[in-house]
Amino acid sequence: MTQNLFRRIRWLLLLTLPFTLNAQTPEWQDFRRQVLDNHPLARQSDLFRNQADQALLRAKGGFDPKLYSEFYTKNFSGKTYFRYSETGVKLPTWAGLELKAAYNTASGNYLNSESTLPPNGQPSLGFNWSVGQGLFVDERRTALQQARIGLQAAEAERDVARNDLLLDAAKTYWNWVVAENQLRIFESALQQARIRHEGICESYRQGDKPAIDTVETFIQVQNRLLDINFAAVDLQNAALALRNFLWETDGTPDPTLPTPVVLENVPAALPATNRAALLDRIERHPELRLYQAKLQNLGAERRLKNEKRKPVLDLNYNILGAGWEFFPTASADGPGVFAQDIKWGVSFSYPILNRKARGDWQITQVKIAQTELDIRQKRQVLATKTGQYANELDNLRGQITLYGNITDNYRRLLEAETEKFNQGESSVFLINAREQRWLEARIKYLKLLGEFRKTEAALQWAAGGE
Numbered sequence: 001m002t003q004n005l006f007r008r009i010r011w012l013l014l015l016t017l018p019f020t021l022n023a024q025t026p027e028w029q030d031f032r033r034q035v036l037d038n039h040p041l042a043r044q045s046d047l048f049r050n051q052a053d054q055a056l057l058r059a060k061g062g063f064d065p066k067l068y069s070e071f072y073t074k075n076f077s078g079k080t081y082f083r084y085s086e087t088g089v090k091l092p093t094w095a096g097l098e099l100k101a102a103y104n105t106a107s108g109n110y111l112n113s114e115s116t117l118p119p120n121g122q123p124s125l126g127f128n129w130s131v132g133q134g135l136f137v138d139e140r141r142t143a144l145q146q147a148r149i150g151l152q153a154a155e156a157e158r159d160v161a162r163n164d165l166l167l168d169a170a171k172t173y174w175n176w177v178v179a180e181n182q183l184r185i186f187e188s189a190l191q192q193a194r195i196r197h198e199g200i201c202e203s204y205r206q207g208d209k210p211a212i213d214t215v216e217t218f219i220q221v222q223n224r225l226l227d228i229n230f231a232a233v234d235l236q237n238a239a240l241a242l243r244n245f246l247w248e249t250d251g252t253p254d255p256t257l258p259t260p261v262v263l264e265n266v267p268a269a270l271p272a273t274n275r276a277a278l279l280d281r282i283e284r285h286p287e288l289r290l291y292q293a294k295l296q297n298l299g300a301e302r303r304l305k306n307e308k309r310k311p312v313l314d315l316n317y318n319i320l321g322a323g324w325e326f327f328p329t330a331s332a333d334g335p336g337v338f339a340q341d342i343k344w345g346v347s348f349s350y351p352i353l354n355r356k357a358r359g360d361w362q363i364t365q366v367k368i369a370q371t372e373l374d375i376r377q378k379r380q381v382l383a384t385k386t387g388q389y390a391n392e393l394d395n396l397r398g399q400i401t402l403y404g405n406i407t408d409n410y411r412r413l414l415e416a417e418t419e420k421f422n423q424g425e426s427s428v429f430l431i432n433a434r435e436q437r438w439l440e441a442r443i444k445y446l447k448l449l450g451e452f453r454k455t456e457a458a459l460q461w462a463a464g465g466e
Contacts (some may be wrong), residue, residue: 028173030221031245031258035169036162038247038254045161052147052154053358059147062140070072073108076388081261082108084115090125096130100318120323124343132313132348142304146297153293160288163465169245170457178450181263183231190224197221200428213428220432234290247281263449278463285464291375298368305361311350317345366401382462389459396452400445407445410438458461 036042067089072082088102105121130138197217203209239257246254282288319326320341350355414434420426 008242017042027259027261031173032166033170034057034247035165035245035252038249038251039165039169039245040247040251041165042162043251045158045165048154048158048161049151052059052150055150056147059140059144062143063092063094065408066092079110081110082106082112082115092140094141096134096136100127101125120320123321123324123326124318126316126318126343129315129317130313131315132310133307133310137303137307139304142300145300149296150184151295151301153290153297156289156293157284160290161459163286166465167457167461171454172241173244173349174263174450174453174457175264176235176238176257177261177453178446179231179235180260181446183228183235184262185439185442186224186227186231190221190228192435193217193220193224194424196428202403207319209428216432220290220435245427253399263446275387278386278390278459279383281463282379282386285382287378287382287464288375291371291378295368295371295375298364298371302321302361302364302368305357305364308357309354309361311348314347316343316345316347367464382464385462386459389462393459396448396455400448400452403441403445403448407438407441410441411436414438 006066029249065117069085069087069372070086071081085105086102086104088100091099092101101124103121103123104117106115152301197214197220200217202211204211204214211344242257243253246256246258248254320343326341414431417431417434421428421431
């Protein structure tokens with residue numbers, strides 16, 4: 001009877017031998033995909049690009065053609081003093097040149113002489129051109145350039161948010177996997193303890209074992225029940241934390257937990273960490289890209305501030321007509337495009353000390369220097385974190401290999417002790433002690449595997465994500 005009992009226990013031991021788990025399990029990949037597709041923070045990060053697109057659209061609006069119309073009149077004591085109207089369109093262009101077409105009318109008893117127009121009104125075609133400040137860059141062109149840089153910043157910001165989200169999700173997922181596997185181990189240990197207790201009780205009834213052995217095995221059953229109680233609470237809390245990352249496509253929480261995986265072994269030949277490749281990836285890290293976009297933005301701002309240091313010199317030129325006829329006073333030699341039937345002017349201004357423009361430019365220079373230092377610091381921090389996580393991963397890789405062998409040796413000791421017990425050369429106490437050491441080793445080995453997965457996720461996060 002006792003031999004049959006311990007054959008059953010040995011069969012259970014073989015059932016609980018370590019299973020193999022690939023570095024990227026299908027279950028993890030499915031969970032990861034669900035997080036990136038459905039999690040509110042992931043969806044929110046997708047809106048960064050949408051917001052940047054709208055900012056670009058707004059910046060392009062600075063070059064939209066503009067229709068305008070003005071009308072004003074004065075009536076007093078039954079007399080119309082004046083009545084003016086102007087309707088036209090303005091078209092901003094890239095090189096600081098604004099094209100303009102307008103139609104003006106003027107009538108009344110008391111018009112200023114300079115405001116007197118032909119009876120049928122007067123059309124005009126011309127332009128305003130900033131040939132000093134604003135010739136090479138102005139607010140509209142800078143806003144458009146910064147909006148395009150904003151698209152790159154939005155992509156980087158999106159990747160930063162998704163990278164952080166995946167790290168939190170990975171840590172929570174592997175904590176749940178460890179808790180779920182830990183409960184499985186304790187349930188298996190409880191099953192073994194109950195089989196052993198039933199067998200010892202039967203041996204006691206047949207007079208083969210003393211009564212104290214039944215107490216010994218019963219205490220073991222009670223300990224296993226207590227272990228399961230604690231493990232069940234840990235699993236419940238881990239599952240609650242995991243549900244924060246489970247969402248349906250319609251934006252509602254997903255009540256279904258992922259498919260559990262058995263996490264009791266890793267491939268025998270774990271690939272070494274490619275540190276050179278990881279360091280190369282750091283240059284494309286989304287946080288660095290975000291700083292680089294900020295630096296480009298400040299570069300555009302610096303060019304605008306430098307342009308503001310120049311004097312304002314604007315040229316205004318308009319060709320005038322009568323009714324819809326242009327050059328009404330043209331001679332036989334042709335219209336005098338630059339001499340008659342035109343209105344033109346030049347405006348110039350320049351602050352003598354120009355301290356505001358110079359101060360703005362210097363402030364931008366300081367911001368650029370600060371950002372460059374931030375980039376250096378961030379690059380060093382990321383490289384340090386990547387190296388630290390790589391060291392931890394390599395160390396865990398060795399610990400897992402070593403502790404896998406230790407766990408297997410504890411199992412062999414338990415099997416040997418069981419065989420000795422079958423031959424009457426051991427005791428229940430020794431079997432329980434062997435089993436306890438094997439159980440503790442399995443739990444520690446399990447936690448090492450979980451720590452390996454979390455460190456693996458942290459390494460990917462430090463290097464900028466997958």
